[in-house]
Amino acid sequence: MRNIIVITGSSRKNGNSDLLANAFIEGATKAGHTVSLFEAGRKNISGCVGCETCYSTENACSFNDDFNVLAPMIENSDMIVFCTPLYWYTFPAKLKAAIDKMYSFLIGRRKRKGKDAILLACGDAHNDGDFDGLSKTYELILKSIGWNDAGQLLIAKTYKIGDINKTDGLEKAKNMGLNIKDKIITI
Numbered sequence: 001m002r003n004i005i006v007i008t009g010s011s012r013k014n015g016n017s018d019l020l021a022n023a024f025i026e027g028a029t030k031a032g033h034t035v036s037l038f039e040a041g042r043k044n045i046s047g048c049v050g051c052e053t054c055y056s057t058e059n060a061c062s063f064n065d066d067f068n069v070l071a072p073m074i075e076n077s078d079m080i081v082f083c084t085p086l087y088w089y090t091f092p093a094k095l096k097a098a099i100d101k102m103y104s105f106l107i108g109r110r111k112r113k114g115k116d117a118i119l120l121a122c123g124d125a126h127n128d129g130d131f132d133g134l135s136k137t138y139e140l141i142l143k144s145i146g147w148n149d150a151g152q153l154l155i156a157k158t159y160k161i162g163d164i165n166k167t168d169g170l171e172k173a174k175n176m177g178l179n180i181k182d183k184i185i186t187i
């Protein structure tokens, strides 16, 4: 069974990406996995300042904020799920701030391999390629950090709160949660 952390990106409570996260969590929990949730879009995380003093204290970041709660949650998980709305073709700022601070895992030479990641995303997205920037950014981040891409679910035509109910996104997210492989893929 997997230890999964779901990191959400929206500040909008009960919005489309929250519903997507809930559906995934429902499936994963039903399949017997342990799931924790970190709502990055509603936390206090400032941007990385590049001081490179990561892990010189008992915390990941010398500038204490909610990333120091998130960092050990990620380190104790073997699957990281990013669940986000599409903002300007990429991650929203608060989730991006959390991702920026994951730089501490590199600087602090933390053990990083042996984890899988998943990207769940929704956006207004009426044009082909609208998710390309987000998807490519996610893939390159994983490559740098040493995590394996275990799947991406990108749901278009979701703009207003609840629009995702009109798509097959929630059913697909639940099935992704239900069908997580037990094996940790090490790259």
Ligand SMILES: Cc1cc2nc3c(=O)[nH]c(=O)nc-3n(C[C@H](O)[C@H](O)[C@H](O)COP(=O)(O)O)c2cc1C
Pocket: 010, 011, 012, 014, 015, 016, 017, 018, 084, 085, 086, 087, 088, 089, 090, 122, 123, 124, 125, 126, 130, 158, 159, 160, 161
């Ligand atoms: C600041 C901002 C930027 C956005 N940028 C995009 C975008 O680049 N492409 C897109 O398709 N939708 C964009 N959207 C629409 C959201 O992705 C969409 O409304 C999504 O369903 C919001 O998810 P949420 O309900 O979980 O917050 C943007 C919305 C906001 C508020």
